[in-house]
Amino acid sequence: xxxxGLITEYNPFHKGHLYHIQKAKEVTxxxxxxxxxxxDFVQRGAPALMPKHLRAQMALKCGASLVLELPLLFxxxxxxxxxxxxxxxxxxxxxxxxxCFGSETGNYSRLEKTAxxxxxxxxxxRQVLKEKLREGNTFPKSxxxxxxxxxxxxxFGVKQFSSNDILGIEYxxxxxxxxxxxxxxxxxxxxxxxxxxxxSPIYSSATAIRKLFKEGYPVEIENHIPPELYSIFRDAYNxxxxxxxxxxSLLLKTKLLRETKESLIxxxxxxxxxxxxxxxxxxxxxNFSGFSMLLKTKEMTYSRxxxxxxxxxxxxxxxxxxxxxxxxxxxxxxLGFRKDSQELLRRIKEAGNISxxxxxxxxxxxxxxxxxxAASDYxxxxxxxxxxxxxxxxxxxxxxxx
Numbered sequence: 001x002x003x004x005g006l007i008t009e010y011n012p013f014h015k016g017h018l019y020h021i022q023k024a025k026e027v028t029x030x031x032x033x034x035x036x037x038x039x040d041f042v043q044r045g046a047p048a049l050m051p052k053h054l055r056a057q058m059a060l061k062c063g064a065s066l067v068l069e070l071p072l073l074f075x076x077x078x079x080x081x082x083x084x085x086x087x088x089x090x091x092x093x094x095x096x097x098x099x100c101f102g103s104e105t106g107n108y109s110r111l112e113k114t115a116x117x118x119x120x121x122x123x124x125x126r127q128v129l130k131e132k133l134r135e136g137n138t139f140p141k142s143x144x145x146x147x148x149x150x151x152x153x154x155x156f157g158v159k160q161f162s163s164n165d166i167l168g169i170e171y172x173x174x175x176x177x178x179x180x181x182x183x184x185x186x187x188x189x190x191x192x193x194x195x196x197x198x199x200s201p202i203y204s205s206a207t208a209i210r211k212l213f214k215e216g217y218p219v220e221i222e223n224h225i226p227p228e229l230y231s232i233f234r235d236a237y238n239x240x241x242x243x244x245x246x247x248x249s250l251l252l253k254t255k256l257l258r259e260t261k262e263s264l265i266x267x268x269x270x271x272x273x274x275x276x277x278x279x280x281x282x283x284x285x286x287n288f289s290g291f292s293m294l295l296k297t298k299e300m301t302y303s304r305x306x307x308x309x310x311x312x313x314x315x316x317x318x319x320x321x322x323x324x325x326x327x328x329x330x331x332x333x334x335l336g337f338r339k340d341s342q343e344l345l346r347r348i349k350e351a352g353n354i355s356x357x358x359x360x361x362x363x364x365x366x367x368x369x370x371x372x373x374a375a376s377d378y379x380x381x382x383x384x385x386x387x388x389x390x391x392x393x394x395x396x397x398x399x400x401x402x
Contacts (some may be wrong), residue, residue, distance in 0.1 A: 002029035003344070005096040005182065007070070007086040007171070009038045011048050011210070012233075012241075013058040016102075016203035018226045021063040023187050026101040032065040032344050034096055036086045037335065039073035039372055040379035041314070043082050045149070045292075045306030047248065047379055049210050053397055054232065056335035060402045061228050065341035067400070068356075069333040071368040072375045073320055078269065079319075083170035084177075088325045089332050091180045091217050094351030095344070098183045101171055104162040106188025109163060110171075115172035118143070119150065124150045136298040140166055164189060199224065213242040239387055245306070247382045249287040252313050256282050259312065267311045268318050274300065274308060314375045317383040318365070331355040331366045336400030360395045 004024045010017055021033055037059065039052045048055065056067040074085025090096045105113065117125065128149045132142035172184055189203075199208050204224045212218035217237050222230055256278065264275035277295050285291045292306045311314070321326070334356050337345065348356060357369060365373065373394045384391035 001032065001343075001347075002028065002030045002098075003032045003034055003096050004028045004098045004100050005034045005036065006064075006088040006100060007036045007083075007090075008059070008087060009042045009048070009075075009206070010055045010059055011038070011042050012050050013055060013062065013229060014204060014206060014209055014225050016205070016209060017059075018062045019203060020100075020102055020187060021059075024098075024185075025063070027187065028098045028100060028185060032341060033063060034090065034093065034344070035059050035067045036070050036089055037063045037067055039069045039072060039333075040376050041072060041076050043077070043307075044303045045076065045077070045308070045310045046245045047243045047382070049213065049243060050236070051243075051379065051383065052335060052376070053400055054236055054240055057400045057402070058229050058232060060336050060338055060400060061232075062148075062226055064338075065222065065344055066337040067335045069335050069372060071329070071332075072314065072372050073268075073316060073368060076307055076316065077316070078304075078307075079167050079170045080173070083167060083174045084325060085329065087171055087174035087180070087182075088178065088329050089354065091175075091178050091182060092329065092352060092354040093348050094353060095347045096182055098185055099171060099175065100185045100187060101164070101168055102185040102189045103164050103168045104189055105165055106186050108168070111168040111186060112172045112176075112184060114147065115169050115176060117147065118169065119173055119176060122150065133299075138299065138301055145277040210242075214244075234348050239319060240383060243379070243383060243386070244291050246287045247386055248313065248378075249285075251378065251382070252288050252291075252309060253282075253285050255313055256285065264312065266317055266319070267308065268316045268320070269304070269311060270308050276307070314371075314378060316371070321369075328368065329354065331357050333360075333369055333370060333372060334358045334399050336402070338402050358368075358399055360385050360397075 006016070006020065006024060009257065015353065024030065025033060037052070040048055042048050059067050067362065069090065070086050074082050077085070090099060108220050124148050129142050132145045133139065137145065168186055175182060175184055197205050200390035209224055212221060221233060224232060261275050261279060264270050264278060265272055274295065281294055284294060288309065290371065292302055292309060295305045332354055345356065352380045360373060
């Protein structure tokens with residue numbers, strides 16, 4: 001039995017995600033699909049549009065065999081940390097043969113070659129990288145300048161690596177660092193790019209679809225999601241979703257008012273410079289997104305700022321990374337699975353090096369899962385207030401079975 005692993009956010013699930021699942025099975029010959037999915041907060045530094053259990057249900061309806069939660073620490077981290085956490089979990093399951101991901105180039109060999117260079121970090125590369133960072137370029141742009149300057153024979157270009165290519169490079173780095181037996185496969189993205197805000201005829205981006213919900217329930221949504229998900233989108237609207245970044249504004253402002261320079265720099269990715277900017281500008285806070293824009297500089301992108309603010313809001317500290325990922329990741333939450341894939345759970349139990357948590361209780365949770373529970377309670381608190389519904393605490397929510 002062959003198993004393919006996918007690293008996802010499904011924010012929200014759309015036709016492109018269905019294509020990814022189907023194509024991954026086709027090109028790898030896999031019988032089962034294991035999905036590692038971000039929970040209630042995602043890598044761009046924002047809450048997910050829909051709660052994680054709803055998105056897990058969608059994934060299972062569209063071909064996933066098993067959906068596991070990517071812990072908050074990694075789900076809201078940099079591209080490197082996001083990839084390291086997700087790939088480590090897949091590797092520790094012991095049964096995943098191939099990691100398959102979407103990519104703008106669809107060229108895994110090129111992404112892997114880049115990953116090997118970045119892991120080695122030759123002296124010339126480091127020098128150009130530092131120079132470009134000093135000039136005020138973002139890290140991804142500086143990285144591409146350094147690659148182009150140091151390895152011209154590889155035809156690296158400063159505009160060639162887009163969001164999913166960058167993630168693909170990080171996935172490859174993680175596979176190489178772990179000396180994993182998993183193989184990597186890249187599937188070329190079709191019809192739209194990750195950040196496209198306009199709808200596309202076939203596969204619209206999640207960014208474009210989220211934008212639709214800003215003005216209410218979009219009648220055209222059925223053109224962009226799989227038919228089997230129509231009723232979920234319709235029935236959960238204004239009951240469980242949509243959730244946006246600015247719904248967390250008051251919670252963040254209250255938290256920031258209690259912070260000092262010393263406490264701010266204890267949070268993951270928060271530098272002394274950013275801590276000073278936060279303190280100097282917090283009285284100008286109006287909402288979450290506006291404050292992120294206010295803090296944005298040429299060197300620090302909006303997404304990076306937003307991630308840092310999410311880290312502050314949810315108490316994600318630097319010291320959580322003081323131990324190796326091998327030690328830190330000892331358990332993973334099962335969000336849902338298909339009943340006809342129970343054999344997959346048995347195989348993981350026999351071959352894996354990680355515990356599968358199928359039921360949450362109030363104690364005896366790992367540090368990562370305890371953090372996930374607290375973050376989901378934040379999220380559900382906002383859902384409850386926004387839609388005037390009873391709050392669903394994390395321990396009360398059962399995993400999805402189809």
